[in-house]
Amino acid sequence: MSRYAQLTSVLLSNPAAQVILTFDELDRIVPGGLPASAKQYPAWWANNASSQPHAKYWLDAGRRATPNFKAGRAVFTLDESIETGELAAAVVDESTPQVLTEYVESSLSLERDLEDQIVSHLDVLEPGLTLVSRQETSDVGRLDLLARDADGRMVIIELKAGEAKDSSIGQIARYIGWYAQKEGQPPRAILVASGFSEPVRWAAKAIPGLKLVTYRVQFVFEAATV
Template sequence: MSRYAQLTQHLLANPNAQFILSFDALDKVVIGGLPASARQYHAWWANNPASQPHARYWLDAGLRASPNLKNGFVVFTNEAALETSELATSVVDESTQQELTEYVESSLSLERDLEDQIVSHLDVLEPGLTLVSRQESSDVGRLDLLARDAEGRTVIIELKAGEAKDSTIGQIARYIGWYADKEGKPPRAMLVASGFAAPVRWAARAIPGLKLVTYRVQFAFEEATV
């Protein structure tokens, strides 16, 4: 099976005519993560399967790719849908690129902050949890957090900045299957997000040992000195 086999379905799960995915997010979809050349060369993202065979996995989803190597993300565009929508703005427009960059940076920042908070307060997530590693690499993608519970069982913790999507359940299932084979017994898993739509909750019920956890962002205010 190709390392990019999950990419088409992951892209099809996003209904927007134009959307962005960070390289870090794509690392979790592509088995073994993106190659270094994907982060370094525009040619890797050429929308031409004759020269770049992996391109067919996003082309099969009806999308064209436009990378931003400096800021570490890719804009995926359904050009046919854009022609009939109010979103028909060129992705190379400077103001559009700035908005996309700010969106990616804020999303990645939130996910990093969320990861830092969970690492600092694992006992709040579940008493007895101990951290094993962060951004753990595996043959099926990169895990956000790997932990052990009070009974010594492996716990996979996946974080999402915002609401979890259907594709996240498939991602978690891959991790569980891989660790079950590696360790000889299935691990537990936790999916942490701001919310879970009903279809995601139903899908989660089909995975034994998967726990859904919601987070809330709170603001504190204090008077500034003049």
């Protein structure tokens, strides 16, 4: 379990638009405390999980971080363009911090594993796909995967741990709109989840070029040598 997982649960449990935590408080939340670089360098607080993997733990709480080194604190501000980790959000109102941390960590772990599998087998997702980038930061949120199809068109790939929610469609629409404005040509999009409800499927029909793909987790048991 990542030592930063508890930070996610603390942020999810607080509904305030801004959560201010001193470095001393963060030292108590994060097992082993913050590294020295967190208290000295702005780069450590970059809201980019690609360059700073620990940033994922406040981004998945739907927040962006801003450090204040003079005051010795960090401000975590809600950002609606960041989609909260869905599994964590679903249980935040009814779980103890320990249980919530376990849910958050399992959700993040599944998404990371799913992302790794798709990157390794892009041709299975769609023949001809080539990877362009992972966890790319945009003005409207983080793009899980950005790829190019066999025809040279850009494809945004969004991954969900569990069943896709209605908010997933809005998230995809934001990404497509932002990228079309930036590049002058709308990309395609692929939404990968364990399942899609009927309302989500209907909503998906309103987005040209959106492809829904389901995944299945398979357990394989083998005898171990004693």
